[in-house]
Amino acid sequence: MAFSRESALDVAKVLSESLPYIQRFAGKTLVIKYGGNAMTDETLQAGFARDIVLMKAIGINPIVVHGGGPQIGEMLAKLNIESKFINGMRVTDTATMDVVEMVLGGQVNKEIVNLICEAGGKAIGITGKDSRFIKAKKLFVKHQAEGMTAPEQVDIGHVGEVASVDTSFLKFFENSDLIPVIAPIGVDDEGNSYNINADLVAGKVAEAVGAEKLMLLTNISGVQDKQGNVLTGLSTAQVDALIADGTIYGGMLPKISCALSAVNAGVTSAHIIDGRVPHATLLEIFTDTGVGTLISNTKAGE
Ligand SMILES: Nc1ncnc2c1ncn2[C@@H]1O[C@H](COP(=O)(O)OP(=O)(O)O)[C@@H](O)[C@H]1O
Numbered sequence: 001m002a003f004s005r006e007s008a009l010d011v012a013k014v015l016s017e018s019l020p021y022i023q024r025f026a027g028k029t030l031v032i033k034y035g036g037n038a039m040t041d042e043t044l045q046a047g048f049a050r051d052i053v054l055m056k057a058i059g060i061n062p063i064v065v066h067g068g069g070p071q072i073g074e075m076l077a078k079l080n081i082e083s084k085f086i087n088g089m090r091v092t093d094t095a096t097m098d099v100v101e102m103v104l105g106g107q108v109n110k111e112i113v114n115l116i117c118e119a120g121g122k123a124i125g126i127t128g129k130d131s132r133f134i135k136a137k138k139l140f141v142k143h144q145a146e147g148m149t150a151p152e153q154v155d156i157g158h159v160g161e162v163a164s165v166d167t168s169f170l171k172f173f174e175n176s177d178l179i180p181v182i183a184p185i186g187v188d189d190e191g192n193s194y195n196i197n198a199d200l201v202a203g204k205v206a207e208a209v210g211a212e213k214l215m216l217l218t219n220i221s222g223v224q225d226k227q228g229n230v231l232t233g234l235s236t237a238q239v240d241a242l243i244a245d246g247t248i249y250g251g252m253l254p255k256i257s258c259a260l261s262a263v264n265a266g267v268t269s270a271h272i273i274d275g276r277v278p279h280a281t282l283l284e285i286f287t288d289t290g291v292g293t294l295i296s297n298t299k300a301g302e
């Protein structure tokens with residue numbers, strides 16, 4: 001496709017203005033979590049893949065971690081298996097774990113790999129089982145069921161949290177043309193699979209590689225207050241208050257907690273952004289104000 005002289009001038013201006021941002025992020029690693037709910041529209045998916053390829057082309061190292069909650073839900077419904085969540089985590093019995101592994105590692109992972117390859121990138125799809133690079137341990141959640149006076153520890157099956165990430169395995173991709181696309185499945189020393197919330201995997205991967213940015217793409221404009229206004233910046237103390245009064249709940253809980261943990265562990269910034277906006281990841285990189293909610297490790301009042 002050739003540009004007319006006028007539009008070529010516009011493109012040249014935009015490219016020239018983007019130089020400081022390119023210089024700032026070249027050589028840096030960005031971890032992008034692509035949520036299952038943000039993967040609904042084909043045009044947006046193709047745009048997302050193109051943006052990832054563009055990042056790699058200008059010297060940024062993108063690492064994609066994907067979800068697939070809705071896709072797992074659809075498959076479970078077809079198989080007449082009920083979906084149940086506690087504190088935003090899927091209760092995962094053995095039959096559900098088989099479906100999770102098939103849908104995340106097989107279907108969703110390869111769809112994203114295919115899209116990035118179609119856009120001209122060299123994507124490689126992996127789960128934490130490959131080279132056992134994500135070690136997992138069983139996760140127990142604290143939950144207060146109806147009628148109970150205090151929260152109690154609940155066993156939700158084959159659900160894990162990240163115990164460790166093999167950084168050398170991921171660093172390999174920084175020095176290659178390959179773009180890793182990670183499905184959130186972990187493994188223990190005995191080879192047992194764990195279903196891990198994709199936000200938690202993205203956060204721990206970002207921590208392990210010392211990422212410049214963690215971007216969590218979702219299907220909402222950012223973290224909202226009770227009136228639906230987007231909170232553009234949040235500190236640790238503000239987050240605690242919003243969880244305590246129920247403003248942040250469900251699927252937003254793991255997002256917030258991994259974003260906080262990542263910035264506390266040295267990731268420069270974490271962002272919860274709207275994956276329904278075309279080119280959301282590029283907007284985050286190429287604008288000073290960014291989009292969605294920025295989570296920082298500042299205390300209230302700082
Ligand atoms: N304070 C909040 N602001 C915005 N969304 C919230 C908030 N609290 C809970 N949510 C819910 O969290 C959802 C995002 O989490 P989730 O559905 O798990 O997304 P994803 O599939 O992208 O990981 C939103 O769609 C919304 O329903």
Ligand SMILES: CC(=O)N[C@@H](CCC(=O)OP(=O)(O)O)C(=O)O
Nearest residue numbers: 036067068069089090196197198
């Ligand atoms: C333990 C747990 O809840 N795992 C998630 C893994 C997928 C995921 O996180 O997908 P989204 O990012 O699209 O929500 C699940 O089974 O749905």
